[in-house]
Amino acid sequence: MPKTQDHTHTQRISLDHDFEVLYEKACEAGIDTAFSRAKQTPVPCPFGSAGVCCRHCLEGPCRIGLNGKGPQEGICGANGDTIVARNLLTMMIEGAAGHAEHGRETALALLEASEGHSDYQIKGVEKLYQVAAGLGIETNGKAVEDIGKQVALKALEDFQKQAGAMNWLTLHAQQQSIDKWDELGITPVNIHLEISKAVTRTSMGCDADPINLLLGCLTMGLVDGFGGLHLSSDLQDILFGVPKLVKSNFRLGVIKKEMVNIAVHGHVPLLSEKIVEWSRKLSEEAKAAGAAGINVVGICCSGNEMLMRHGIPAASSFSSQELVIVTGMLEAMIVDVQCIMPGIQKVAECYHTEIITTLPYVKIAGSTHVNFHTDKADKAAQDIVRKAIANFPKRDHQKITSFTGTVEAYAGFSNEQIIEALSALNKEDPLKPLLDAITSGAIRGVAAIVGCTNVREFQDWGNVTVAKELLKNNVLVVATGCSAHSLAKHNLMNMQGLEYCGESLRGVLKAIGQAAGLESLPPTLHMGSCVDNSRPADLLTAVANRLGVEVKDLPAVGSCPETHSPKALVIGTYFLANGVDVHVGVNPQVSGSQFVTDVLCNGAKDDGLNLEKLFGGKLIYEKDPVKAAAILLRRIEEKRLALGLSSKLESAI
Numbered sequence: 001m002p003k004t005q006d007h008t009h010t011q012r013i014s015l016d017h018d019f020e021v022l023y024e025k026a027c028e029a030g031i032d033t034a035f036s037r038a039k040q041t042p043v044p045c046p047f048g049s050a051g052v053c054c055r056h057c058l059e060g061p062c063r064i065g066l067n068g069k070g071p072q073e074g075i076c077g078a079n080g081d082t083i084v085a086r087n088l089l090t091m092m093i094e095g096a097a098g099h100a101e102h103g104r105e106t107a108l109a110l111l112e113a114s115e116g117h118s119d120y121q122i123k124g125v126e127k128l129y130q131v132a133a134g135l136g137i138e139t140n141g142k143a144v145e146d147i148g149k150q151v152a153l154k155a156l157e158d159f160q161k162q163a164g165a166m167n168w169l170t171l172h173a174q175q176q177s178i179d180k181w182d183e184l185g186i187t188p189v190n191i192h193l194e195i196s197k198a199v200t201r202t203s204m205g206c207d208a209d210p211i212n213l214l215l216g217c218l219t220m221g222l223v224d225g226f227g228g229l230h231l232s233s234d235l236q237d238i239l240f241g242v243p244k245l246v247k248s249n250f251r252l253g254v255i256k257k258e259m260v261n262i263a264v265h266g267h268v269p270l271l272s273e274k275i276v277e278w279s280r281k282l283s284e285e286a287k288a289a290g291a292a293g294i295n296v297v298g299i300c301c302s303g304n305e306m307l308m309r310h311g312i313p314a315a316s317s318f319s320s321q322e323l324v325i326v327t328g329m330l331e332a333m334i335v336d337v338q339c340i341m342p343g344i345q346k347v348a349e350c351y352h353t354e355i356i357t358t359l360p361y362v363k364i365a366g367s368t369h370v371n372f373h374t375d376k377a378d379k380a381a382q383d384i385v386r387k388a389i390a391n392f393p394k395r396d397h398q399k400i401t402s403f404t405g406t407v408e409a410y411a412g413f414s415n416e417q418i419i420e421a422l423s424a425l426n427k428e429d430p431l432k433p434l435l436d437a438i439t440s441g442a443i444r445g446v447a448a449i450v451g452c453t454n455v456r457e458f459q460d461w462g463n464v465t466v467a468k469e470l471l472k473n474n475v476l477v478v479a480t481g482c483s484a485h486s487l488a489k490h491n492l493m494n495m496q497g498l499e500y501c502g503e504s505l506r507g508v509l510k511a512i513g514q515a516a517g518l519e520s521l522p523p524t525l526h527m528g529s530c531v532d533n534s535r536p537a538d539l540l541t542a543v544a545n546r547l548g549v550e551v552k553d554l555p556a557v558g559s560c561p562e563t564h565s566p567k568a569l570v571i572g573t574y575f576l577a578n579g580v581d582v583h584v585g586v587n588p589q590v591s592g593s594q595f596v597t598d599v600l601c602n603g604a605k606d607d608g609l610n611l612e613k614l615f616g617g618k619l620i621y622e623k624d625p626v627k628a629a630a631i632l633l634r635r636i637e638e639k640r641l642a643l644g645l646s647s648k649l650e651s652a653i
Contacts, residue, residue: 014320014459016489018252018403022323025401031350033322034341034455044456050592051084057204064592078208084593085213086202088569091589092220093198095570098338099228099531100159100191102268106235107155109270109374113239114148118374119274122148123241127416131234134171148238155235158227161190168234169226172534174541176550177578184614186219186577191227194219211609214599221573229534229571236305236531240273243308243412243528245421250488253406254313255329259295260286262388263315263324266336267530269305271358271372274381275334276310282382286389294385299324300339301481301529307411308528314409317482318564319453322347328399332388336372337362338530339452339565352394356384409493411526413478415538418525424515431546433512438543438555441646442504444474445555445636446543448536448575449524451568452482452560454586460486462561462585462625467492467500467524469629474502475636477524478536483562484526497523533571537578552579552616555639557632561585561625572619579616581635583628588621 013023013035026033047053052064054074062074064083073079078086112118122128122144128151132139137150158166165178165187181187188194198216201207207216237243255261262279264272279294286294297315298306306312316324318339324330325344330353333344337359345366348355355367358380363369368387372380422430437443447470453459463486467477471492479487491497498506501523513520527535544551558575560568563586572582590596599610600619612618620635622628640646 012458013455015461015464015486016251016320016459018405019320019323019459022252022320022326022401026323026326026347029350031326031347032343033326033347034319034343037343038455047592049587049589051087051589051596052080052592054078054083054087056086056202066592076204081210081593081595082208082213084590084596085210085217086207088588088590088596089198089213089216089220090202091566092217092224092570092573093195093202095566095568096220096224096228097195098267098567099224099232099570100195101337102531103155103191103228103231103235104159105268105270106232106239107152110148110235110239111152111156112374114145114152116145119377120239120270120374122238124238127234127237127242131171131238135167151238152235155231157190158231159191162193163189166190166226168231169222172226172230172538172541174544174550180615181222181577184215184218186215186222188219188223188227191223194223210593210595211599214596217573218577221570221577224567224570225534225537225574225577229531229537229574232531233528233534236269237414240269240309242416243414244417245410246307246311246412247408247410248307248311249313249406250409250485251406252315252324252327252403254295254297254315255324255327255403256292256295257329257400257402258292260289260291260293260389260392261330262294262296262385263299263330263333264296264302264306264312265299265321265333266340267301267338268336269302270374271334271336271377271381272302272306274377275384276306276312278378278381278385282385282389285386286392289389289392291389291392294389299333301531302336304481304484304526304529304532308414308526308532309412313406314485314488317453317459317485319455319459325351325353327401327403328396329402331391332356332384334358334384335362335364338567340364351399352391352396354387354391356387407489407491407494409488409526410522411484411488411493413525413527415535415542418539421512421516421521424517425512431542435543435546437508439645441640442474442508443476444633445557445640446476446478446536446540447556447632448533448558449477449479449483449487450481450530450533450558450560450571451563452565453486454562454564457562457586459562460490463487464490464492465625466559466561466583466585466629466632469626470632471501471505471523473633474505475633476505478527478539479524480527480532480536481530481568483560486562487524488526492524493522493526495519495522530567530571533574537575540578540580549643550579550616553639553643555636555643555645557581557583557635559583559585559628559632561628576611576617576619577615581617581620581632583620583622583632585623585625585628588619
């Protein structure tokens with residue numbers, strides 16, 4: 001059993017008391033987790049935190065002296081502005097590449113399903129026709145499989161074409177934005193080409209112009225937004241169906257002592273879909289092993305995907321993934337790709353839990369590997385579920401800590417589900433009730449709270465605090481990714497949380513919900529996983545088009561209070577390129593260059609280049625969530641004023 005070197009754990013780690021209990025348990029047993037490792041290295045490297053450490057060649061590493069003291073150039077002559085911009089682009093590449101691979105895997109799965117070469121079938125036929133029409137694919141008289149193949153080939157073309165703009169960019173972006181991106185030379189041609197060019201640019205002896213490097217960051221944002229987020233969400237909706245309203249549960253009480261517990265963890269839902277299917281089919285085998293059945297729970301975005309389409313309950317977000325194992329009741333954790341801590345294996349070795357990796361390019365030393373491919377998806381899922389069943393009798397009942405408390409939460413708010421709810425108020429023009437609420441001031445604006453949790457932050461605090469501050473000021477909040485876990489666990493996705501809403505927002509939510517047959521809509525709308533940030537983007541585009549304005553003109557903001565991942569930064573860059581203000585509550589590691597900080601964060605000025613002048617939005621870095629919410633509210637009011645919208649509340653619905 002691994003031993004912690006530092007058993008000091010008096011500082012709280014989470015707003016969720018159950019995880020506090022498990023953290024104490026792990027520390028007392030000498031089990032290392034991300035939280036204890038963070039406390040062993042309490043002070044991050046100041047040079048890395050400022051973005052001024054360069055490791056792009058073997059002459060270094062070089063670092064720029066802080067506060068003007070020490071070397072101000074690397075050995076090659078790169079200054080702090082270049083090094084900071086280049087490091088930022090490197091993070092963008094990492095984030096975009098993960099989402100791009102997600103999209104490619106899904107496109108191949110759709111192609112194989114369309115050709116009859118896999119264990120999947122197309123379930124979202126209506127979405128298939130919608131996407132095909134947007135791509136200009138003729139559908140009359142064609143079989144669903146033929147249309148699916150053409151859509152899949154169009155998606156794969158976005159990894160191959162050598163001229164023009166990506167298909168998914170022209171499918172989803174406003175023309176005014178495309179014109180702006182073309183003028184700046186940042187419109188991506190194909191996903192792999194742009195990632196390859198960006199890697200080349202960051203190599204030693206290549207791009208050294210900080211302005212050009214920052215423009216490269218924006219290209220990566222567009223690659224991620226259209227080639228990662230939009231493409232993945234569209235194709236998953238086609239394969240698995242568009243999410244609809246579901247009610248499920250959050251918190252550790254979703255892990256059942258009497259059942260075989262399987263956690264699905266990662267981001268690509270291809271395998272998780274099959275795990276859910278076969279956990280239901282093999283329930284009798286679990287009962288034969290002495291369990292009451294099989295219980296699948298979600299972690300991170302694979303959990304969000306299964307929640308949105310199947311109502312599978314959610315156990316944990318990113319930061320506390322290891323602590324789920326410390327319950328002593330998890331038979332297997334199935335992982336695919338992204339946000340998977342290698343530390344889960346060492347924690348699992350202290351229990352009976354089996355870590356099962358499934359992709360050939362994402363393995364963990366010591367874990368079990370079951371190779372997954374779509375043409376043998378059913379076999380892989382059966383093997384995995386049976387491994388979990390076989391582990392059930394191996395539990396050490398002395399190590400079990402069970403929780404009974406759960407929190408109800410509503411999820412499944414795809415754009416299609418939102419439009420369906422609004423249609424209950426106005427069938428001919430479903431967006432009108434939402435537009436009326438925004439223009440009257442009943443809804444002051446829209447905020448997407450997205451991204452992660454971070455072990456160096458007090459888990460859930462930033463996400464929940466920003467949301468509550470915005471809600472009480474009548475801002476409609478939508479959420480994705482691990483931030484959605486935070487909000488759901490703390491009653492912001494059920495009717496109890498309506499008490500946190502301002503009076504006019506609460507009235508709008510109740511009016512829409514009751515028209516759709518519910519008591520109300522919940523205070524915040526769960527729109528899905530990380531890649532499902534395409535959904536709030538599409539909602540904003542639909543509203544902007546209906547109002548005859550650009551997305552940048554809307555009273556809309558994004559917030560990542562507890563982010564940890566380069567993926568969150570590149571998602572934010574996609575929204576910045578569309579003119580939406582983006583807040584981050586964790587150091588974005590650019591402070592080592594005043595030039596880069598000014599470009600990203602400072603408002604529109606007559607002199608100098610900055611994002612707000614180019615696109616209409618800017619990056620906001622503020623650690624204090626209350627202060628951050630106040631800044632976002634000011635930005636919303638500035639956008640309202642520019643649109644000529646009322647600052648005084650009028651009746652909307």
